[in-house]
Amino acid sequence: MGSLVLEALSKRYGSSTAVERVDLEVTQGEMVALLGPSGCGKTTTLRMVAGFIPPTAGRVIIGGQDVTHTPPYARDTGMVFQSYALFPHMSVAQNVAFGLEMRKVGRAERDARVMEALRLVRLDHLADRLPRQLSGGQQQRVALARALVVNPAVFLLDEPLSNLDAKLRGEVRMEIRALQQRLGLTTLIVTHDQEEALTMADRLVVMERGRVRQVGTAEELYEHPADPFVAGFVGRCNLIPGRLEAADAFRAESGALLHCDSGAAPGPAPTGAALLALRPERIGLAPDPAGRARITAVTYLGAQTEYHVEQDGTALLVARPTAPLGDPLRRLAVGDAVVLSWDAAAARLLPAE
Amino acid sequence: MAALVLPAGLLVVMLLVAPMALLARISLNRFSPTELMVEATTAENYWRAVQDPYYQQVLGTTLGVALGCTVLALALGFPAAYWLARMESRWKSLATILVLFPLLVGNVVRSAGWMALLGNEGAINAALMGAGITGGPLPLLYNGGAVVVGIVAVVLPYMILTLAAVIEGIPRQAEEAAANLGGRPMTVFRRVVLPLALPGVVAGSVLVFILCMNAYATPVLLGGPQFKMMAPAVYDQFVRGNNWPFGAALAFILLAVTLVLTVVGSTLLGRRYRAA
């Protein structure tokens, strides 16, 4: 086991940049998720860590050793592939034993460790099956066991859940997280699914077009997004263009005046064009015939109800816990006048892009 | 359905089975220098061919050349097929056409090219003597080596394309997984790529072996008069000797040996695959 450090890691293909100066440290036992839309460079970064892609610049350091120019077979990483990449001509046990064979582990110890790894993923009873005789979820667990059995310094997961159905995905997510924490694995996971990243990782790295936008815990990213991209990608967010008129007043482009607290976020408040970021669930809403806001759509989602609202030419999404039956909120319909309210500190000011 | 299949089936019978049946019948006839062929039902042509040390040797040469060429084609074709199968760019279709390109030229024309290259006054000898490396021409043409080189050049495209089709189906991530688990390139090849490519190895080897066993133009043109393989020997009996019964018997012996070795070889390789 060891830590993983990326220093100014870059990958360029001709004139196009896939990954641009990524700096990251994953400490011993920590799980970090690379999160971003497809093409953001997260998979390229992971493959550079595994050694499948040579970086154009920068360094990869595993357990204090510079492995930037070390071939994949000598890197001591354990990778779970999106397609699982099991060896179709080998049994489950042979698949899991492969890494131990490569490390010249003796027969008896090898067999014991294979069974132990298979027990860990509850597949010891299927050791003699061929991969094609297993379900998708079982194959996924074989891939996990195969990567874990060699005690890799760094555990790499490439979209490990994307080939599973929604129900199984939730279970496996918890299972992987539990294993990772129990074994204290230094882990880098790539995903485009923010829920997956938020539930599994200690820290998240949001990437976009090859660059790291923000690194932080789920809470940090949600509560204090560094820029509009992060605000929009992690959770949902109303992003209203305009500019700050006073320390507590934001003038939207549509003309609406919205209150905020420019001192709530660290650092100086943006002076020019800016965006007001307002989470839908942080906006209160009450029926009021004199209210300046109008309901344009209502979506009932069970636990939550979403209201599309317009105020002085600015469209806003409001999410409220569904009110009990009989509550006046339940009777709100399209066209009704309402009044909106929010805590000034919940409205974050972000520099316009 | 039967109505649709029947005409095609009959055509296949006419095109494939009828000539073979006729040839089989001819092989049981008796040869006469004056009447050419006398109706008979005798196995003597087969006995004569099997017992004659000359034809034993011709068959031995044929087997040696065919096996050697198959192994060489496999050894040379695998890296090329792998490279072709793993190509991702738009050059892939161009590379495929380049591999196919030699097949557009007939065997005779291609052999003529080899003759121009290997002959006593050919390009290689001219270059060697011109540079003063050799005093006289090296005997590069009219021997087994020239035949093997010529045949391998003919069958290589078949081997490469057959292998490439199978290798393309091997997920690249399986190789990466093996490397990730500590497998060095040769180990990854031996433990993952080769076993998974085995169906292609079997198919390509069988195809190439059959082509080699039946090679005609290349051994005649590059092997010279003193190098004999089975197909030219069969032709000799039919066309030079006018001995159709014996030629037909030789043809069937060639067919039987090829068939048996093909079945045995692919079964053995197939068993290895299942065991792996």
Added chain:
Amino acid sequence: MTTTRRAALTGSAAALASLTAGLPGLARAQSKQVVVGTWGGDYGELLRQNIDQPLVVPQGIEVLQDIAVADPRKTKLLAERQARRGTYDIACLSDTDMHMVAAQNVFEPLEMGKLKRGSAILPALAKPYAVPHIYSALVLLYNPSKVTTPPTGFADMWDPKYRGRVGFSDILYSTNTFSAAMAGGGSFSDYEPAKKKLMEMRSLDARIYPSNEALAGALKSEEVWLTPMWLARGFMWQKAGIPVKHVVPKEGAYAIVFEAAIPKNSRNKDNAYTYLDAMLQPSAQAAFADRMGYLPTVKDAPLPAAIAQQISLSEAEQERLRAPDYDYLLKSHSEILDFWNKQFKA
């Protein structure tokens, strides 16, 4: 019903006829055509230049050459002998091959009444089933700068001085075996002594070439000094700058006659007779002599003196020439081939 169908058939046939009337090569060629099975190369080219174009085409007959070496055409003639319609109207073969194929009843006995030039043929070369086209003699070719004492017979090839310098053309296996037979005291009807002599020749490192052309290359590069060959070939090679002279062997040798015959299943027999007549025209005969060094087979073909001197044979030489024993060759052919392949070449 029947009448309508017949009417329809006649109608379509008429339509087809009117269509093909515009295509002279298709409909009319069926009746005014002659298919000549021949060698390619010089022979085919000379046929085209001196017979087809000037003599046959002007008579409204289209000539189609079906080109291949002798063996496949022989096989085709034999394979088709029971067929109602054959491929060839004219088959060109050497006298030995022609005799072998004729023995299988493939050819039409020639009707001299239809052959206008029949009376001009040299009587010694006349056959009932084929006309002689050109002929030449089997000689021993040698390189005069390397073989300084001119050889006199086939036996000189066995002189150990010429170890590794005797070459044979593989396709002339029968002729080569004959030369060995004669060197070993055999005769036109007894090739048996050839076996011992060929094995001796084998231990003298004789060289075998796949074709006459490959042998010519070896003579030119002086890799080979001696070979049994047709005089006409020697003449052509000399013209091409290959250093060879010839001798009619004292043991005796035979003439090779290139002949033409009409298969029984020819579809255009009248045209075939026209073609045979053209082959015997003095102008055509002289052209073959000039270009290829073959002797005319008719009494009235004039030869330019210079050529006549090079390719004609003295009376003494003529005396050593005889016709091969065709019946012996027919019976022994496969044994000769087998020995050549299995013992000599192995």
